[in-house]
Amino acid sequence: MKKTIKKSWMIASALTIGMAVLTPLQAGATSVEPTNGVTVQIEQQITGTITSFNGVGVGIKGRDGKNYYISFSKFSDEQLKQMRMNIVEGQEITVEGGVVEHYADFYTFEDYKKELPKNVPNEELTKLEKMFSEVKKLEKEASKTKEMEEAEKKYEEFNKIWEEMYKITKPYIIASWQPQPFKEFLENYGFSENNIVIAENDKKELKDIYEEWVKLEKDGQEEKSKEKMKAFKKVLQPYLDELNPPETFEKYIEGVNLEISTEDLAKLKDIYEDIQKAEKDDNYELYNKLSTEFYNILSQFIIPPTFEEYMSRYEFKVNKADSKQLKQLYEEILKLDKKEDSTKVEEKWGAFDNILEPYFEANREILISASKLTINGQEYLPR
The missing domain is CATH 1.10.287 (Helix Hairpins)
Known part of the structure; x- marks a missing residue:
């Protein structure tokens, strides 16, 4: 589990930001010294055990004790489909690849360009490459930003640039489009x-x-x-x-498993049905308004996890002194959250994260863009 970006106990564990920012040398990759004096980074080999798989990459615990995230971004969809059948948590895997600084670096301009029609002129590609670099920069900055408002501003700018990029490419996409x-x-x-x-x-x-x-x-x-x-x-x-029959309110509320008063259940049911109607009508403004109202009522019945339950979500253990401080802060946060004192809650979460920062740093995943995989003795190379 990574550091939180949203400071409310209800969503603190759901909204997370990427933490991995390591240079290749920090990750222990090998380098060579050519005759001209320029150091060149070469790819490294890592063997470890698969700890997670998200369809496009794996988390592994290396034999060296370090945590890695291995991206399969260089491999084709066909290869990914084949690999999915052979990847199991707990299985050993050997990886060759280069270290990257950030998750955003797994998707390059070359990858983006491959998705474009062949008729996009070079002068437009030059503009797009510059804009692509800017969106990548914003993505990295937003993921490192602790304040939600600042992160949202960066993502808004990110989306604006993507929209401008689409405006440039749309005429060429339409010209080459062959509708089904x-x-x-x-x-x-x-x-x-x-x-x-x-x-x-x-x-x-x-x-x-x-x-x-x-x-x-x-x-x-x-x-x-x-x-x-x-x-x-x-x-x-x-x-x-x-x-795809819409989920009934009764089925939804059964899955929530909360003790809700009869009066509030009736309110929630009405709002739930209105939300479904707004979604069907593509009325997203009303949909968002009703969803907020729905979850504001529902949140009154959610019992927050204990400090011990909350901390069990992290993959690391903290020492006794830090645990004592964290528990005190957590309990203060819960009291303040009931009073809806958002400013003080933010401050407390900031102090909470500052204590955990060294633990995040020590357990930071090293990011590898794989160029060769060996699973069950079978080798995979990008096509």
Whole structure:
């Protein structure tokens, strides 16, 4: 578990920031001294035990006792699919690769460029590369920022630049876009696999809307295109509800497992159903407003974890003196949180994190971009 960015006990363990900022030499990689006097970093080999797998990389505990995160970003989707079948926690893995500074470095401009159409001119690529560097810088800065408001500002700027990049690439994407035939587009939803039959009149209406949507997309008429897709989803919604029935309030509240008063249960049910309707109507402003209201009521019945339960989420143990200080701060935070004294809560969480900082530092993951993997004696090289 990593250091918290949001300082409320209800979400402190859910919202985390990346912590890994190590140079290659700190990670113990080998280097050589060429005749011209310039030091060149070469890739290192690590053997360890897999501790976690998230689909695109693994956490491992190295034989050297250090923690590593190994990214598979250089490998193809086909290779990842094959590897997923062979990766098990507790299994030994040998990795060759280079150390990177930050999680953001796993996705390079070259990776981004591969996703673009081939018809993007060099002068536009030059602009995009500069903008790409800026978004990566903002991403790193935001992940290291302790204050939520400051982090949010950086992410807002991050999103603005991505939007500008999309504006540059969109004409080229549209020009090279080959829309799926309607039948194929509809099949992607998986209705036939689940024996859901779409009425012929609805299918005809959907086909007409889809073809109009394609024309609007090709003409770059974004607003009209969005409205057309809304109309498409409106016709399709009953079939989508049959395919993925919305979770009932009763089922949801059963999973929450809280003792809630009858009066508040009735309020929550009404709001829950309104939230589902707002989501169907794509009314995100109302959806967010109602969701906040829902969780404000629900939060009154959530019992915060004890200090010992909270600390058990960390992979490391703290010494007795630090544990005593942390427990005192944690209990003060819970009292202040009930009074909704957010300023003082933030200050206390800051003091809490400062005590834990050396432990985070000592347990920081070393980030490796893998260029060769050996699992169960089978070698994998990027394609």
